[in-house]
Amino acid sequence: MSDDHSNSDHDSTAHHDSDHHSNNGSLRVSDYSPGSAAAQGLQCCHHCGLLAPSSQHRCKRCHTHLQLRKKYSLQRTWALLITAILLYIPANLQPIMRTNLLGQEDLSTILGGVVLLWEMGSWPIATVIFIASVMVPLGKMLALIWLCLSVSGSHKRWPRQRTMTYRITELVGRWSMVDVFVVAILVALIQLGQLMSIYPGNAALAFAGVVIFTMLAANSFDPRLIWDKLPPDDDSSHPSHTRKAGDSSI
């Protein structure tokens, strides 16, 4: 995503302190959790996964700019997240769909649509829409707020659970788009003039914006920040540098 071309400042770790100090402050080996690659002066290419010394600027295998941590991760995540939260307000207050039935116009918001479906008795659909358009975006935004706050406040508890939260946030991101697609399909399909026509409302685009910006926000968050600055006596108690990844067959 972010292939920044000024990559010179991530490498003030381990051996190479000759670089000018970065905007993240001067990161030292002790800033990273023991056992992590960064604490041993190593970094991993985010594209191909090849290990390299922290002082290296480009991956030898795929030529990507190497970054010890995603650049300005928290700032970017906050900025995108706030954009999404602001867009979420019109997305819920404005109508997402206008139904024109025999000359009579009917506006429906996201929540109104869910309530209507529930009352009509089609509660499975109401549940799907409720999960996809209300719970998932709200949950995503709350999860990202929690993650950002916990990282900047350097909380040390539940690193595994927070990483899991992040991964779920990343996975479910696209699914909130369902409601926008439903509106688009209904609009395309139901154009019978005065008899019955459906038009998209302002909320459709705002909601698409919410989905896109939360996806970008999740993308710019770096889960490794959760693990940095963890005390050595955490669950990863083995002092050894390297361990075999646990195998589990399917």
Add this chain to the structure above:
Amino acid sequence: MNDLFFITHTACHSCDLLIRLPQLTPGEKALCPRCGHMIEHNITHGPALSLSFAISALIFMVLSLQFPFLAFEAQGQTQQMTLLQSATELAALNYLPLALLLVLFILPLPTLVLTLLCLALTKQMLGVATHWQKRYLQWLTMLEPWCMVEVFLIGILVSLIKISAMADIILGISFWAYVFFTLCMTASLACLDKRQFWQSLGDRTDV
């Protein structure tokens, strides 16, 4: 640390733990011992499966553009639409941004991803590792989260149930082609383990 160290070790993308890569037999996967993130998955015949699913998906996608997608019948009036019309109809009603978003997420991006996948995999199976192949793989990783074909399919199903109360719905050939397109595309991406792919491109760390 010699060159071998950099090949046999990696860092978890999720928590940055330094890990020695285990030798996986087909069907096994490696998880990060600290955070549980999947490091590598040795899928049995992964590249071959992935390539065949990708080609099938492309064929189904071409098919899904050719025929009527859905038809809608209410009070003697019938309206038919093709897959592309779902976007062009929006554009015609002056909702251009919405139309562009819709069409981008369900057609050009998935096509691009599948094409890149086919190109990269074909070259890998022929045993040629080129500079371009690495580019394809990088673009693929970047574009993958933005393909929303399966989300669109759920969207279709939800809207069908929404309107089935007031009208008769006729599913066209394109609809079924689209269902198979979605299934093949999902399978194709699921069968690809990127770390294995990168390793197959050669542990030679030359540029």
